[in-house]
Amino acid sequence: MTTSAVEDALARAHRDEWARVVAGLARRFGDLDVAEDAAAEAYVTALEQWPRDGVPPNPGAWLTTTATRKAIDRLRRESRRADKHLAAHMLRDHSAHDPVGPVEDDRLRLIFVCCHPTLAVESRIALTLRLVGGLTVGEIARAFLVPETTMAQRITRAKAKIRASGIPFRVPSTADLHERLAGVLAVVYLIYNEGYLGSGDGDPVRTELTDEAVRLSRLLRAHLPDEGEVTGLLALMLLTDARRAARVSATGELVTLDEQDRGAWNRALIAEGHGLVRERIASGSPPGRYQLLASINAVHTSAASARDTDWAQIVALYDRMMQVDASPITRLNRAVAIAELDGPDVALADIERLGHALDRYHAFHATRADLLRRIGRSDESRAAYDRALELAGNPAERAYLSRRRGQLGGGPLSGTGS
Incomplete structure (x- = not known):
């Protein structure tokens, strides 16, 4: 077997089996340090042996067995571990006796x-x-x-x-x-x-984080398929992730939903997300926060263009969200939809009440700046963009806010950098 084939097999085993190996060791030995270190040592051993001996038929079982031996060897070496304590771990059948709760994984x-x-x-x-x-x-x-x-x-x-x-x-x-x-x-x-x-x-x-969150959500759904909010979260992340390729321009600037190239959206992820949303609607159970957010994203990703968006349905979904989570951020997001349905002046009146609660939240000031711009209050809009830029950290978002603020003209940005 070639070196590259072994490396691919090891990378696949790490992705697929790491959590299973660590979790099994943690349950058996009751120590996260022992579990993590033994798992890592097992992968190092695989890196040494697999190129010589070949990839085993069941890499997960091989890694689990090797890691278990590494953990036992470590416990034997540690003088602070009593012999009886080690023997109890080595002989005990944890899978048969441990209380595992409603899901045994x-x-x-x-x-x-x-x-x-x-x-x-x-x-x-x-x-x-x-x-x-x-x-x-x-x-x-x-x-x-x-x-x-x-x-x-x-x-x-x-x-x-x-x-x-x-x-x-x-x-x-x-x-x-x-x-x-x-x-x-x-x-x-x-x-x-x-x-x-x-x-x-x-x-x-940072795709390593978004990919890992989706993977964790899939794992949760695989073992808790009847939990509506688990399904809702997975649907929400899939429908959001489907737009990833269209969200940042070639120059590194955030591209807002209404300006995105919808042809660049991942249709497979959208279809999967829509299917999960429909599954939850068909269940007839009252939706929670993640299910409602997924439904809102389903409406957005169903529209062929921004102007075709069913804003009335989105506002209705936010009205239901208010019954589940009446936070200032929910009210802010609802106001964005209200601006499209009833006009920016109505939305602005709604969000002005949120200033005290969201003064340190850059998206509040960015939303307020956009609404002020749309009704012609340019001086106030510039000041709101300045405040948003002071608080925003993401470089793509800062680039977008800087450009929008610059379109208003006026003096230099105060304390916001380039």
């Missing part, structure tokens, strides 16, 4: 452990990407624009808290699954959003 357990509510949100995200996604510490650090040492410390502290708190390696019971699941979905969506329109300098879109 090691990877799902690991996601719920990584997203445990006692951990800070940034720690949940980092652990999920490292232990479930298999991203390196350096990759995660670069994605979130922090030093690698900072990210390593964040992950180390999170694992130490899990160990000290005795957080069990199991999916929550049926009774509290829904409450815990909401936190898991929020983490996956945060990962996706940071990749799709990152909060800082660097690449405008």
Whole structure:
């Protein structure tokens, strides 16, 4: 077998099996450090042996067996581990005796452990990407624009808290699954959003994060197919991701929905997303936040052009969203749709009430700037664009805001840079 074929097989095994191997070891040995290190050692061993011996028929089983041996060897070497403690782990049949909750899948357990509510949100995200996604510490650090040492410390502290708190390696019971699941979905969506329109300098879109969020969402749906919000989140991300190729211009500027080349949209993802939305509508269950957001995106991606968008339907969906999530951001997004349906002056009156709550949110000022521009209040629009530029971090978004602000003329941008 050629070197490239072995490398491809190993890369595929890492993508497909990393989470399964780490999760199984974490459940068996009850230690995230042992699980992660043993899995990594197994992959190093594969890199050494597979070119010589060939790729095994079942790479996942080979990696699991090798990693288990590595974990046991490590425990034997550590003098702080009592012999009885090691023997208990080696002889115990965890799959038969551990309480597993409503879904018996090691990877799902690991996601719920990584997203445990006692951990800070940034720690949940980092652990999920490292232990479930298999991203390196350096990759995660670069994605979130922090030093690698900072990210390593964040992950180390999170694992130490899990160990000290005795957080069990199991999916929550049926009774509290829904409450815990909401936190898991929020983490996956945060990962996706940071990749799709990152909060800082660097690449405008970080595909390693968007792809990983979609993969995690697919995993959740595979094991929780009847959870409407799981399906809703997957549909939402697919319909959003379908527009990825059209969202940033060749010059690195954000392209808004109304200006995008719809021929560049990924029709396969749109078809899959629409199918999931229809599935949830057919279920007859009351939709949650992600299902409603997916439905809104389904309306957008159903329109042949921006002018064909059914804004009345979008406003109606936002009205339903207000019953589920009446946050200032929901009200802001509803106002954008109102501007298309009833005019920018009506929308502006709606969002002026949100200034106190959203003063630090760049999208509020960008939306207000656009509405002011559309009704001819250019001086106020320039000031709003300036404020949006002060707060925006994504380079593609800043480029777009700078151009729109420049079209208004007037003085130089105050404190916004180029």
